Amino acid sequence: MRFFNTEGPVRPDRHYTLPPLSRWNLEEILDLIAQEKYFLLHAPRQTGKTSCLLALMEHLNREGRYRAVYVNIEAAQAAREQVALGLGAVVQAIANAAIWSLDDHTVEPLARELFQSGAPLLVLETFLERWCAGSPKPVVLLLDEVDALIGDTLLSLLRQLRSGYPKRPGAFPQTIVLCGVRDLRDYRIHAGSEREVITGGSAFNIKAKSLRLGDFSAEETRTLLLEHTRETGQVFTPEALDRVWELTQGQPWLVNALAYRACFELRAGRDRTQPITLDLINQAKEQMIVERVTHLDQLAHKLQEPRVRRVIEPMLAGTLPGEVAEDDREYLVDLGLLKRDGSGGLVIANPIYREVLPRALAGGPQDSLPRIEPTWLNPDGSLNPEALLDAFLAFWRQHGEPLLKSAPYHEIAPHLVLMAFLHRVINGGGTLEREYAIGMGRMDLCLRYGALTLGMELKVWRDAAPDPLSEGLEQFDGYLSGLGLDSGWLVIFDRRADQPPIAERTGSVLQTSPQGRSIRVIRA
Template sequence: MLPPAPRLPEARTLIEMDRYFVLHAPRQTGKTTILDTLASHLTAEGDAVALTVSCERAKAAGDDYGAAESLLLDSLREAADLSGWPKKLLPPASWPQVTPGSRFGAALREWCRRCPRRVVLFLDEIDALQGNSLVSILSQLRDGHNKRPRGYPFPASLVLCGLRDLRDYKVASGGVADRFNAASPFNIIAESLRLGDFTADQIAELYDQHTQATGQEFTKDAVDRVFELTQGQPWLVNSLAHEITVKMRVTGTITAEPVEDAKERLIRARATHLDSLAARLHEPRVKRVMEPIVAGGSYTDRHNSDDLSYARDLGLITLKPPPRVANPIYREVILRVLGDLTEQNIHADPHSFVLPDGRFDLPRLLEEFVVFWREHGEVLIQQEGYHEAACQIILMAFLHRLVNGGGYLDREYAAGTKRLDVLIRWPHSGPDGERLMQREAMELKVWRPGAEDPEPEGLVQLDRYLDRLTLTSGVLVIFDRRPEAPPWKERGDFDRATTPSGRQVTVLRV
């Protein structure tokens, strides 16, 4: 693993300033590891005792704040007992007997009164606290924080660690989202730290530890491909390497090719991290964010900023606009999960689309999709929860079912683009046995009610995409969602068109 402290240097500075602040990041990014390491270093230096306490156990209490306090204090005592500290640094043998709703704050006060050192407390998994329990704990922390200037014994520094950003805790602790609200200890937006993903250099540093231990090297192409696929998401970075070295048992130097295979295996296995991420897709506030991204639409609801913040805190989308899915692996997982219903209705044999020379028969796939669309499209659109993105999801599911057996699908989509770009990569052998890669590019557009024919715009956009891929031809698929569209049984016209730069394009209207 990477040294935790350099990933979050600001935390140490804020603790030395006796500040209360929030550390947030998506799951599986290394928050707990960093807190544990920081706690060990602070305690070893002799000026403070620093303890990481998980709030996970208190989740079962729900709104019962008295039960939540008991569970949280049990976790605190257990963590302290496991610390190996001398008795004089430990919390008292029994907690003060006070009214429920005050017990957690009173316990911290009593510990800080007795302890000869500054107490630094890290509350990990703070998101586990819910409803009244969260309000109660945060209100007690705010009350103790505000009394400290008058000599009140309370933790010198405190960190709330979880998924969510600052404003959620400020509201729950009795304040408002306004950054200038002085009623909350979490009132300065600069004190909400987000743990970032790995950089490409950090991935190389991490993988070099494997090389030092085993002698097995990762090529620069392999590291670059891992960064491209994961955008540095720590769990994905580690999981790809584990898949390659332990499960696939690749020997010798690791190149970009096994990275590609490991990505497919990871997605197919739907590991816990990916599965829990996918389970969020049908939450209303996640759906309100993800549907325009998949459909290429725009955000028109001014109240959607809270939903966007929530999706960013989950790690689903990029931090900076325009909103995009956070990395290519998540992009793949999202479309596969959303397209699962469609896949159950596809009975074509993927092997039948392989030509005698080993290449992939894309024209035939498009013809088969027309047949499938005429038969199932109307019903599948009505059943698809992401109604605005239904066409894109259905075609993606069809492609995935027939391409992913022997090839790869790369998909690009983002809110505001009005399109979804697809690259099919199909490995095959040339006449002399050399390894070749067939590449076919497609762009998906939707003709919506009241809009103009999207073909001219689609040809310009596809032209740029083909130029970036250095390809001379491509496919433009236009889904007609207008009430005046032809009957379903008559859809599926093929035509030829030329892009502004002279590239030949097959246009399919369905």
């Protein structure tokens, strides 16, 4: 039985899969190899890079013009900046891979001889020179996880490959493909007594191209899902197929993880006589986010990096970032956290990431919340919005000030505390959806609990800025219109200096929007 794969390279005999080489322009790659070019492949984690490299190796070896070897050199990361130890690990990894993929045992005595020669700093270049000189066919070397290396170890590897470049193809690999998460220009290498930063691009200026492996298209996403139907007969409803694409935007790991959970873990989905429905996909999504599965947890961990925060914090706040280096912006695109929309602007890559980011940031405030009695529930278990408002106002007056200090992003601290409160409210019985974008000056929330849908808009009143009430009422009309609602909450957080304590300035009034909607304006 085959299944959706979420761990490691795909195996067509075990996993539903798209032909890996169909995701590349194979003709372009073969032309680069024929022209003896060195180039890069980069893409976010768990998008299928390794599967594509392994498929390329098999294709080239089957074709018979080259001897192709795939090598994962991540183990060399453990050497940190011990250059000789790190490059020795790279050579050993290449030798092991040549034995495994080509049954080439000439590499063993060669590597052993070099390790004992007393010239460890040139061991990689010398090894490749001698190995390729004795090879009956040109060698194509596919190096994976190159950006796992750091500092002088990475610098030495790149420079030794550059040094051997003129000797190709007779005494050096005809083509070397460097593969990792980031583009080579973003490899940050510290060198010299002042530890100045140089980039990988300057150490490896022989690269011909930098190729990026993209996400699945809408059609590819559908094709992969329907592999399950062909295998088992279990269908996806049209709404479920559309929802997988909407939530993931084709991110390969998310597509597979959502489908695996819906089809193989949820009890209703394991009944092959029943279709995979929209509700099952939504359940799978919510469980993945709540459990912080590994892929999403790794993503959330990136939020702690200063260069990530410089871009993400203003995006969540709806404000414009200050001077953010292009390298920082492209770094987030390379990570797969952001993508460019049709107009060239930056947006969160997909709705699942859009939910994960603020949830991860609200984790600290949520863990810091005191016990809150669910006074917002009616006797039948439904949510009472008026009681919810009273509970929030009381909570904010009592706990808002100290909880703001526990939020990791100061710019959106009140947003995070409110979301932490709302997550306690829904507690698995509802959902909280978010929308935000650079320059819009707001964050929009949609709380769904049973039959109730409550739309909210969050704005911040900052020093030297006018009261955002009028702008907020006008903007909120558009958001509520999209939700099909005629009422909602407009929450204005007053972050101006020298204001009265939160307990004194928190309150709410009813107002009418420009389009006649009843808006509860909360000032906090």
